Amino acid sequence: MGVPPQDRTMNVHISGELAPEIEDSPVPYVLLKGEFSPPVVEASNRAFRELLGVDSTPSGQTFNDLKITLRRQDKRTGNIETWGPQASRRGSGGGSAVSTRHIPSPAEALWRHGEEVRSHQVLRGEVWTADLVHSEGSWGIVQAVIAPLATSPGASQRWVVQFLPLTGFDEAFGYAAPAAERALDALSQISELLSAESQTSPLAEISRILEATFPVDWVGFFLEGKGLEYSETIRPPARPRHRGDYRSRDVDGSGAVDPVLQVLVGKRIDPVLLPCGFDAEESTRTRAFMDHLDDVWDVHGFTPRGPLIIQAILGRSGVLGAIVMACPETNELGEPFEVPDLGTESLKVLSAVSRRIGTTLDNARLYKHEHELAEALQQSMLPTQVDVAGLDVWTYYAPSNEHARVGGDWYDILYVDEQTVGVVVGDVVGHDLEAAAAMGQLRSITRSYAFDRVSASKVIERVDRLVDGLDIPRQASMVYGRLRESKSRGTWQLEYARAGHLPPILVRDGEAILLDDAGGGLIGFLPRPRSSATIRLRPGDVVLFYTDGLIERRDRSMQAGVKELQEFAQTVPQCAADQWGELLLRALADAPEDDVALVVVRIPVRDELSVQGMDLARSYRATFPGDPSSVARARHVIMRLCDEWDKPHTTFAELVMSELAANAVLHGYGQFALRVYDLGEDLRIEVEDQNPIGPIRMDGHGDRYGGYGVKIVDRLANWGWSPKGAGKVVWAHVPVTQERGAPEVR
Template sequence: MAVPGAEAAPGAPGEGTWGLLDTSAALATARSRPDVVRLLLVAGRRLAGASAAGVVLLPEPRPDSTAAPGAGALRWTDAAPAGPGTPVDDADRLPEVVAARTGRVVAAVSPHGVARRFPGLAAEGVAAAAAMPLRCHGTVVGALGLRWAGAAGPEAGPLLEALASMAGQALDRLAAEAERAAVLAEVRGARDRLAVLAEVGRVLAPTAPARPTADVTEEEGAEWAERAVGALAGAVVPTLADWSVLLLVDEAGRWRPSGAAHRDAGRTAEVVALARLLGSGPAPGPRVGESLAALRANVTDQVTDAEIDATLPDPRTAAAFRALHPGAGMVLPLVVRGRAVGTLTLVREPASGPFSAAEVEAATEVARRAGIAVDAAVLFRAQKRLAEGLQRSLLTPPPRLPGLDVAVRYEPASRRAEVGGDWYDVLVQPSGSPLVVIGDVMGHDVEAAAGMGQLRGLLRGIAYTTDEPPDEVLRRTDEAMHGLGLGTTATAVVARLDELPGGGRRLVWSNAGHPPPVVLGADGTARIASGDHDLLLGVDHGSERTPQSLRLVRGDVLVLATDGLVERRDQDVDTGMARLVQVLSEQPPEVRRSAQRLCDAVLEGCAPAVREDDVALVAVRVR
């Protein structure tokens, strides 16, 4: 649009630098595009001595694709051809219109030039005219034009350039502020929706009880996730709905209530009663069925009586639904692996209005996350069953050994399934010497447990068939792992207790990168069996293994443990080993005389209540 200049008398030319500084300061604080226009009109007349000024602002800025190189420099000549493809027709009677359309400087600085280019202006007595495009972020957004009744002074060209440049900077700033305001408005709207999703994330965050997973039944583990899903009914009220109901489908295909909430706490009992009716009555009607079959949200701006009767065939359920004054409604399926396992129903009273597209999107995300949580419960059941089977098959009780009291413990990580990569083993070699093994396969999942099973069986077979000492057992195991392509890395200690003439045992062991053995003496003093630590199993199949030995007397106890007992995020291995030595040294004689009681005391004194890692523990007391 063209914004005409005020027809005030021209100012005296030559105000120069001070006038430009004042104009620059005023443009820097302009709060709107009209403010910029007014300042340009005044400054163009006052500073450049123009008889009139005009500003054109385009309704939609266009890319400056037609400006030829160097076209932004003002040239005081009568010949200023338009760029390719942008002819100037007779309708363009003002220089600023031509400059805005073409993105080029326009100048007619003599009466002859004005008469040739702009005859209408010549008829009005204009002797010189010029216009400069205004650019914002490199895009032409308009133009500033000046007209003189007499000859334009030599300073007019630089002043016009300077004014156009300052105006462009001001328009840049205003555009950035407008863009920032739009972004902030969008952020505020998104923030409200994200607040709901953040609350959903908090509700669905896994909260296992502070006790070992081994003590939790299969159903208890699955119920943690399902209780969290049920709490979503409250998390979406009142931000997304006035009341909500969450139903789940069990393995037998029966609906059962999982959660219900109302924005008015005094009416929550009504929604809970409705949820129970929905769970005990006939299956929901076709509208809910369509949503479940399509695995997408079903949204209505106003729930009608006909829809209630069609969806809820049970009269008591329909009456309970109507009593809650439904307006807009939304049914969202909870999807697990391509099938619906429940629904989240959101309802608004008529005064709250319909759901917006953003609210439908947020509610859909809530339902998606709920489906993931239900899936977690299903996976927990499956993984726990598998883990229990692995534990029963791999972690067998130790044999009875003459002259030795043996106790073993395996405690899984508190927040995982039951088996990881830790293991123990106790066997008797053909020579009659007992062999004790403890190890830890890298990893904390069922794959690690499977690798542990392979490695345990491999080492056990080598130890029995070769009847070799611990260092040779580890060396052969490493070679077999390489030859068989067993892609596993593990730590391990293999210890043999050879009977000595006259009593006692000779302990011979070899250590593949595992926490060292600890010996609790008959006198109650515990010490770490110092010695070399060789490479882990699975790192270098050609490495030699170092044998180490010491003598155990009657009443001494050999203690072997995995790093889950002595290492965690806030405690390094050395600190944990020192703590183990301290706990062992503090035990009274009646505890030291029982390997079983000693294992219990060690777990109580060293293992945290919520374990981050599995713990395997073996205690062998010489009798």
């Protein structure tokens, strides 16, 4: 808010009368004359007379005569003060004793929150609460701003008093809201910001609100990380810091050496004043914080004028950060700025804001922890795909977005026996730990019954009965397909049953056919006999199993989404299952609104096995979690495949596989996908991860491990990499049929 010029209060009267613009103002004014104590009314405007319910100016009467009392609480002592021009500056005594104080001189008169209002301004001066009685007997409370007027030597002192409503900003008059109303309004805005999920920089917005509400120059939020770090967003700390986390001689001291440390360990939960230019000792938290604060101010183009006030942000089990305010050099009386100069209402708002932000940070941390736990649970239950001889299979799962990384969708590929493969796709309602737990239960139940080698309908029936008895609290749908290879080889029989799930789609000769038989209700609701349907699959056929996240959109029906999937599937040319999957995701799931689980099963065509030199009937795909144990697991997969595919020389392939997997674990942002193709004399190994940056050739680290991986792959294989989606694919062609020299690097 702009502060009005000082001489504005000097021109409000003309020879004992109020200036015309003041007389016509909708804001009540009165002019007091102090020839004797207490001062008396000399002039008033129409609004003041209406406020009291009188027809003319009550000249010569005191505020006591008019039943007007001016009072306020001293910010430092807590005393209740009443206004009187001849009283001492400060009252003495404590508790609720009544004292008086005088109005400041014009040089001291300053009200920071003055602002332009139509034809008048809010005065500079001291702010008091005024109790007054209307002529009809009704009683009310308003705010009074009192400013002294310049007078000639020997003349009586005069004051102009402006009355403002305590109900806040009045649109009819343009009043400036008093401190209490501004504080409540600020707190309301801040609460709304903290509850808005779409707000990207809530702390930056809260800073601007506090700067407009408090008598300070700058406000910033610093959250605990590796020390206090400036932040404009809600980012949950890994955990609250505790006193034992800090090593300092001042942890249990007075705080004079390292006051910021006292805030961090929770010894100073009330606002802490740091003098301007505080010279902190080296190697203290305060020095590190002040250096960081200087960098933040440089970015903001801000230069501090006075001291700092630091308010701890408390969480449930420790300090999570701090609110930092840069204050003016002096208060409204020209004295050095101190914490009480924020004002009683502002201090209440500051305390409330710190608690609410602490609660928000705590909730964000717990939410993050729950989702990480649920994600780990879910990823541990998603299968690392088994090798299915004679089938080309591709699987995919992703949550709807990074904020809801956990869902109830799942898939499973079951190698029941040498001729039978089970495919399961299901969907549990929800995106939380309970949904992931329910999904885990359903997956385990389905697996156990699928290995009984019974029909698809019997599997669903048994799952139905058991879920009904377990009382799983979430609704769920699923489709189970049982693929069995025929004796003639090359053709398969698909038997499937559905429980409230979307129908699979068979793509054959450019036509997409809905497999919408064998339907039924959701899992666990009124268990009943289930039916199954059977269809024979030929080479070249593709079957799509999917959840509703692939096709669901808010602006269309589910039927329209299924139809779009059918129409797109009819345009996909003959290609491998993984290419099918990537094309579907690019076309339909670029920005999904729900979790997506997708399984593509393709019956290879022998005449097409020479496409790109790859034997698609002898391929493998698996997904591994991004942890070190996956390196050994991936290496064992290569050893097993080479044994099954009669590849006698596995050493190069094992080493290359280890290096590619280790690189994906260290730098790949989570789980990685492995694909292996039989190229005859070579194996093609592909590793896909979510880091878009390609491998970097290094000379190794002479004093520690690492840096040699790419050199090893260079010597043992022809290799390369290419971007894919949000990440990349690293591929290598490794000789496995005969020993030979290292290939040239391409």
